[in-house]
Amino acid sequence: AFNRRRTLVGLTWNEKHRKSVSEVIFRENWEPLDPVRSVTPGPKPTTTVQGIAADTAARGHDAPLDYGGLTSLSVQQAAQLAKQFGELSLPSLHTITPEAAEALVVSNGRRRLVLSGLTELSPDVATHLSRVQGELRLDGLQSLPEEVAAELSKCRDDLSLNGVLRLSPAAARRLAQHESHLYLNGLSELDEQSALELAPHSFDLHLNGLKSLTPAAAIGLATKKGSLFMNGATHLSSESIGAIAGPKRWELHLDGIRELTPRDAAALAEGLRQGGPLLSLNGVTSLSEDVARTLAFYRGSRLRLNGVRTIPVSVAEALSVFKGELELDGVQELTGEAAEALCGGPWSLSLNGVSSITPQVAKAIGARQKHVSLNGLQSLSDADARVLFDGGVRLDLDGLREISVYAAKLLARHEADVTLNGIRHVSDEVARELAMREGDCWLNGVAALSPKAAKILGQGRSSSLQLDGLTELTVDAAAGLIYRGPEERRLKLNGLKDMPSELALVLVLNKGPLELDGVKHVADEVAEILARHKDSVSLGGVTHLSDKASSAFANGTAHFFLGGLTSLSDSAQKEWERAVTPIGGRRINKRVSVPWDSWF
Numbered sequence: 101a102f103n104r105r106r107t108l109v110g111l112t113w114n115e116k117h118r119k120s121v122s123e124v125i126f127r128e129n130w131e132p133l134d135p136v137r138s139v140t141p142g143p144k145p146t147t148t149v150q151g152i153a154a155d156t157a158a159r160g161h162d163a164p165l166d167y168g169g170l171t172s173l174s175v176q177q178a179a180q181l182a183k184q185f186g187e188l189s190l191p192s193l194h195t196i197t198p199e200a201a202e203a204l205v206v207s208n209g210r211r212r213l214v215l216s217g218l219t220e221l222s223p224d225v226a227t228h229l230s231r232v233q234g235e236l237r238l239d240g241l242q243s244l245p246e247e248v249a250a251e252l253s254k255c256r257d258d259l260s261l262n263g264v265l266r267l268s269p270a271a272a273r274r275l276a277q278h279e280s281h282l283y284l285n286g287l288s289e290l291d292e293q294s295a296l297e298l299a300p301h302s303f304d305l306h307l308n309g310l311k312s313l314t315p316a317a318a319i320g321l322a323t324k325k326g327s328l329f330m331n332g333a334t335h336l337s338s339e340s341i342g343a344i345a346g347p348k349r350w351e352l353h354l355d356g357i358r359e360l361t362p363r364d365a366a367a368l369a370e371g372l373r374q375g376g377p378l379l380s381l382n383g384v385t386s387l388s389e390d391v392a393r394t395l396a397f398y399r400g401s402r403l404r405l406n407g408v409r410t411i412p413v414s415v416a417e418a419l420s421v422f423k424g425e426l427e428l429d430g431v432q433e434l435t436g437e438a439a440e441a442l443c444g445g446p447w448s449l450s451l452n453g454v455s456s457i458t459p460q461v462a463k464a465i466g467a468r469q470k471h472v473s474l475n476g477l478q479s480l481s482d483a484d485a486r487v488l489f490d491g492g493v494r495l496d497l498d499g500l501r502e503i504s505v506y507a508a509k510l511l512a513r514h515e516a517d518v519t520l521n522g523i524r525h526v527s528d529e530v531a532r533e534l535a536m537r538e539g540d541c542w543l544n545g546v547a548a549l550s551p552k553a554a555k556i557l558g559q560g561r562s563s564s565l566q567l568d569g570l571t572e573l574t575v576d577a578a579a580g581l582i583y584r585g586p587e588e589r590r591l592k593l594n595g596l597k598d599m600p601s602e603l604a605l606v607l608v609l610n611k612g613p614l615e616l617d618g619v620k621h622v623a624d625e626v627a628e629i630l631a632r633h634k635d636s637v638s639l640g641g642v643t644h645l646s647d648k649a650s651s652a653f654a655n656g657t658a659h660f661f662l663g664g665l666t667s668l669s670d671s672a673q674k675e676w677e678r679a680v681t682p683i684g685g686r687r688i689n690k691r692v693s694v695p696w697d698s699w700f
Contacts, residue, residue: 174200246268249270259275295320321346322343334358336364362388366394387415396418406453425448434451448472454477459487541564541565549581554580563588563590565589584611591612599623614637630652637658640661640664643664645672
């Protein structure tokens, strides 16, 4: 399966930390449909109003809930469920009244509403459901009348209609007005008129169920702005390929294509001549020199060829002309000659499938002054480290589980960025060498840290210390991490889920920004402590605040980033709005930053 944010053919990828999180997932018969996102499994909740209230209180208001046993929904049940802010799934609900639908969406904090059991929808129900402030998934609908499409197009967030099998031109015209990402992965065919009506849609459009597309329909989609996902298309003519690679295309995903002829490549290059951020061809398993040479002239910023298994020298030389980010994560072995050719070209080179390197490959990579991602590399000899860290190449080495003291010493003198997010344990000796390194220090895979190692890292030279893998932190270890030097240091601890007051008392002493985006709840006492911080505090995981906590944030010395905030009382909102000034895409007052459309 393909997920638009995380999955590539060949590797499942965490883009935030640029870290491979699974093995190669090639399969002969894959279904390229965006999967319905699952929720955390657990005991089935009760379905009475009292049971729902107790279950919501026990799990927390932002916890995902799956009420698989709920086959009918009263207004009272819906009203109780509306108090829950996280993902809500009601897969066994086959009908819903307009009154229950209205009660279900009164909350302005819903993250995702999944009603996959509904097979048909009245316009009145669609009107109410379209008001949910979060993603709406109605993957059980198989048909879509124009009146229903008109109402659903008013959704403010992503709209998933993966069960719809046919789309009329009238319904397509209505859906084109939807102002967020649209999922229609159940469509197996799309006629010319419907394609033409969908073209005005300017956000991501997912049509991964289409196996083919006629040139006429492709021409209809040619003027569409935004990204187009057609990962199921295995049979596309050169004319169709050239048409959907329109000049206004943002991203183009064609991961279902297994072979690319020189004519196909030329059509892509011509259609995308003005450039777009990304061209994804992860299904292509081999490249000829002619095809590689043509693709290399793509003017976009990223070219994904993660299905290619081998890179001959001639193909490497042809691809070296590309100037953007080149992804070749399916390549498992690389010769020295091919490495030398590739390393002389793209601004960024991703080779995350390579699990071992020869001295010649290490030398070629080390001589680069650009970026190389080698997250599949599981071990690093001291000899290879000496070569890799000798130049100025920026490296991602998130597949390494450990690093020697000698390699850490070499890394400390390396001027460019190097990520080590796969390392699970840092000894005191390694910490002592890494502490000598200037710049950012990426150690997001470390799951535990001794007070001594924490103190060594805390007294180091890094401008940013990233330890997002820590889920627990003792007060002694936190005290060691606190930086009190002449400059500022950003301390990232986004893996922490809880923030007791004794830990908060220590962390606010850090000289520099704090990132605590994993914390879901902030007690009033903790809010008052964090408000004393002299720099910024990021709490992106917090969805709601008490009046006392919000008052502390608004009137303290720290500047808070609350990207996940979904609700706020009227009194707290008025207190925050007094000095609100719009800056960029956010509303910012003197002390607090929140999403532009979160609750204002």
